[in-house]
Amino acid sequence: MNSPDAIVEVEHLRKAFGELVAVDDVSFRVRQGECFGILGPNGAGKTSTIRMIYGFSPATSGIMKVFGLDFLDNMRAIKARIGVCQQENNLDPDLTVLQNLEVFARYFNIPRPVALERAAALLKFMALDHRRNARAIDLSGGMMRRMVIARALINQPDLLILDEPTTGLDPQSRHQVWERLEELRSKGLSILLTTHYMDEASRLCDRLIIMDHGRILVQGTPADLVKEHAGHEIIEVVEPEDRLRDYVKLRRLRHEDLGHRLIIYINEGDGLFREISDTYCNEGCIMRRATLEDVFLKLTGRELRE
Amino acid sequence: MRITPPDISRRFLRVWQRNLTVYQESWKINFIPPLLEPLFYLLAFGVGLSAMVVGIQYQGEAVSYLRYIAPALLAINIMNNAFFENTFASFVRMYYQKTFDAMMATPLSLDEIITGEIIWGATKAVIGTLLMQAVISLFGLITYPAGLLIIPLSFLGGLAFGAIGMYFTGIVKNIEIFNLPVFLFITPMFLFSGTFFPIENLPHWAQQIALVFPLMHLTAMTRALAFGVYDSSLLIGLGYFALFCLIFFPLALYKMRRRLLK
Known part of the structure; x- marks a missing residue:
């Protein structure tokens, strides 16, 4: 399993907590310079997977290589080259923004002048310059998140790992985070992220896996996955009539019947839509492009995960 | 579970340094308790209680009650700071x-x-000791230069109480549960370790129990040094604390691994 451009190689990774198997036979590769996404509903095993990759929790079994190095034998060297942005905003609340970066740089044995130089550049990059002397606890949610990302970059990592980077942020903050991450990726930084936001994954990820119940369901580029599992377009019919159901079955269209809503996956143009909307639609009937969310819901089901 | 040897490099100093940085942010407030606390105690015991306490002896000689309890205040302070x-x-x-x-x-x-x-x-135990000892020395209650050895001793005592504190941190479910070791471990030691009265005043069985208390040994050692007496309590205490750290430091590491490495 040695591919020259793989930053992360994971094979048959497994993590069990007693009886509960959180990650089951997971294999994937993250290539140099790409943004790789791990998607899945709550409890799918996303966080458990990346926690093993940044050395937070030991794998039950499986092979892991990061930067081509065997993980267990080179944990310290590997951790020195990755930046991690965990789910919680675990900044030091009593310290200022700048001090947070200085203290964190010391964990990597970065000399102080270098740390200060990098901190200044990172605060500028993350638009936190004006709050450099604010206490971390006084930052807004969006600023804290940007700050955690800035902190993860203090060691100039070769791989950035983000666990749900925009969960809980307002739309403005999310877009700001996305822009920054896109900029980092365009500079060649490899990124591994988990998310349950499909718009985030479509926008940022070059390739992704969708996980559920600890296993990988599918793997590919967002566009390919949409094409393969949801078609090009989707017709949604609210309160469908039974004769539409019959029609869909007769034409053998890929569809999902949710009772009050019928979802039809189509590859053809809008001829079919016209036919359906003219003949069968009394109330709502819309056609839209298929998205990753359609793929996700189709594969992981629609029942609540709590 | 597989027992792996501890993985410790000099980098642990970075963690220490982080705590120091946070401490420095509020050092003015952090300095107040060790400066004021001995004053309160000396006032209460010196002015309030001292007149009623007669016949306290140390090493066969009559000593003032204040001189008797001053080193105990240092020992208690070491215990509390680290724990x-x-x-x-x-x-x-x-x-x-x-x-x-x-x-x-x-x-x-x-x-x-x-x-x-x-x-x-x-x-933190050392910082607290430096401040408190400075105040107590102003009242002439510590003999020098022997008293200077209390400073390195405060580090050793701090290690012991810190290690056992960390052990509890590794096993408690929530922060409320710390009240249990405080009530069952810290408070009895505070009272029955020869701090405010000689343990010889206790019934024999209680004296035997007091012998296992780390604070009993720490108090005996600070008292010996404060009086400038180099007696066997120092050697016994050193052995006791070396053993104590040898047990509780690895145990703390083990419990924290079990708690956090999942």
Whole structure:
């Protein structure tokens, strides 16, 4: 399993907590310079997977290589080259923004002048310059998140790992985070992220896996996955009539019947839509492009995960 | 479970340094308790109680009650500084602030994080001792130069109380449960370790129990040094604390691994 451009190689990774198997036979590769996404509903095993990759929790079994190095034998060297942005905003609340970066740089044995130089550049990059002397606890949610990302970059990592980077942020903050991450990726930084936001994954990820119940369901580029599992377009019919159901079955269209809503996956143009909307639609009937969310819901089901 | 040897490099100092940085942010407030506390005690015991206490002896000689309890105040201060730092304060960092989580994503190992925390607890004991001893010395209650040895002793005592504090941090479910070791371990020691009265005043069985208390040994040692007496309590105490650390430091590492490496 040695591919020259793989930053992360994971094979048959497994993590069990007693009886509960959180990650089951997971294999994937993250290539140099790409943004790789791990998607899945709550409890799918996303966080458990990346926690093993940044050395937070030991794998039950499986092979892991990061930067081509065997993980267990080179944990310290590997951790020195990755930046991690965990789910919680675990900044030091009593310290200022700048001090947070200085203290964190010391964990990597970065000399102080270098740390200060990098901190200044990172605060500028993350638009936190004006709050450099604010206490971390006084930052807004969006600023804290940007700050955690800035902190993860203090060691100039070769791989950035983000666990749900925009969960809980307002739309403005999310877009700001996305822009920054896109900029980092365009500079060649490899990124591994988990998310349950499909718009985030479509926008940022070059390739992704969708996980559920600890296993990988599918793997590919967002566009390919949409094409393969949801078609090009989707017709949604609210309160469908039974004769539409019959029609869909007769034409053998890929569809999902949710009772009050019928979802039809189509590859053809809008001829079919016209036919359906003219003949069968009394109330709502819309056609839209298929998205990753359609793929996700189709594969992981629609029942609540709590 | 597989027992792996501790993974500790000099990098643990970075954890220590982090706590120092936070401490420096509020040093003015942090300095107040060790400066005021001995004054309160000396006032209460010196003015209030002293007149009623007669016949206190140390090494066969009559001594003033103030001189008797002054070294005990230092010993209690060492215990409290390290124990509370590595229980409540470490727990807040571990559980509420997720500081350890952030550290574990860096080249630091968990063993280094815990070591840094315990060394920091011992450091706080030293800082507290320096301040408190300065105040107590103003009243002429400590003999020098022997009294200077109390400072390195405060580090050793701090290590011991920090290690056992960290052990509790590794096993408690929530922060409320610390009240249990405080009530069952710290408070009885505070009262029955030869701090405010000689343990010889206790019934024989209670004296035997007091012998296992770390605070009993620490008080005996600070008292010997404060009086400038180099007696066997110093050697016995050194052996006791070396053994204590040898047991509770690895145990703290082990319990924290079990708690955090999942």
